[in-house]
Amino acid sequence: MGFKLLVGLVWLLSWLPFRAIALLGWLVGHLIAGLPSSRRRIGARNLELCLPDWPAAERRRLLRRNFVAMVQMLLEYGYCWFASPERLRRLMRIEGLEHLKALDGRPVVLMMPHFTGLDLAGLRISMETPVVSIYSRQKNAWLDEFFRTRRLRLGTGIIFSRQQGTRAVIRALRDGYRLYYLPDQDFGARDSVFVPFFGVNTATITGLSRMAAAAHAAVLPCYPRRERDGYTLVIEPALADFPSADAAADAARMNAVIEAQVRRQLHQYFWLHKRFKSRPPGEADLYARG
Template identity: 80%
Template sequence: MIRLAVGVVWLLSWLPFRALAGLGWALGHVVASVPSSRRRIARINLRLCFPNWPESERRALVRRNFVCMIQMLLEYGWCWFASPGRLRRLMPIEGLEHLRALDGRPVILMMPHFTGLDLAGLRISMETPVVSIYSRQKDAWLDAFFRSRRLRLGTGIIFSRQQGTRPTLRALKDGYRLYYLPDQDFGARDSVFVPFFGVNAATITGLSRMAAATKAVVLPCYPRRDAGRYTLVIEPPLDAFPSADPMADAARMNAVIERQIRSIPAQYFWMHKRFKSRPDGERDFYAKS
């Protein structure tokens, strides 16, 4: 079944990008109309993050979010099989000068979970050698396939989360740029609770710790879906980062991500349980009453 799905994605990769977008728009609206746990999670997240919005506006955003997520799934064929030339045309880079100004220095590209993030990782690896961290898949064939697709251009290396941070830090010092996704809930044990849209969220401190260990410059970035293509936006480096306070750094990181989300709210991963971990004594937002 998995290999059949990959075959379908390969076939979809031959469709024009706008045709995929249209198909994703139609399927996204259908899927959004069906009650599901993911729809419920997205609605809870938006109620927490945008409490002053009318309920109708939040529900409309959930529908648009489903469209963006389905479009992203259909676009994996481009990510896995498209030629470098097609990828360059699909995703131009805005702010590439910020990266090029740091030639010879360690760099962490801070990428939140927006649709298009895998395309963006592959695209930036065409400009600079990239190291990234991934979660192993339970299915051995699927895990090997994902690895081969992420490494298919020969411009990067990847390490599993289970390998720890040492190989990644070594790669950063060796000249690779880290493509880092720090904005999901990985549990309370290795996190601090700092505001995210005004709600305490378990936030890992890996960004500031790795920047401090390697003297890396942090460049916030995100993929913005435009009409018929994406644009990879690379922002100016964070100044005076990291500080001596990991909690303050985590809060600052969340504030940057908030600003990015507000510019393209439908393109964020709202279906993730971002507020699953709670400080002692706080209720579970996702528990069914």
């Protein structure tokens, strides 16, 4: 019942204008940012690792802005789940769509880092091209089914669970779907290589280059940029000479591209999760309390 009440609240919020959601998120985000929590500690540690030359006061201000952006994103889920296609087009503009259109008839991977607005961007791009994406199953059966149906509500894409592996995704790529792929979280050291991200040796999955190679797909970096009256989904030109024969070099290049995107809008990245949790053998836990 709790989940259904929460969905009902999100439905009510979906009727609010974007700027009203922004104001509400600003208020709630500032309140939450001031409370002691594990997320605040993780975010502060991530910023300390990635921006060591910044004054501590500047990092604290950035973390507060990040809490605001994250709360705004959560309050905006009503748009993802309930907004009409016409409203979605107004809320999420697209810049660089010509880079995708130029690849008509070819498999494409849209490389999307974890920025606020990523789910809205995925739904929006599915209105321009058929999209396949990968999701993590929810433990609650009702919630899992709700998320699935909401993601598929426009009839413009398909999704596979992470547990189904990549073969089904590669088949979909070959069948004309474009993969909306989020490669920048810590999935453990086993299937990862350690390459730099903001100067930190970071466990990075090699799935992007492996799937691009298997499907002979072009890779287009993209990211959503939150603005005063909505978002702009920025689609960048396809990566040249990617993938290579070196998975670690490809992973390092991917991280460099993502880092450049993050630096353009630092407060809109997902700083509140343990991006550097997995460590090479012999390295200490970067999140251990001193």
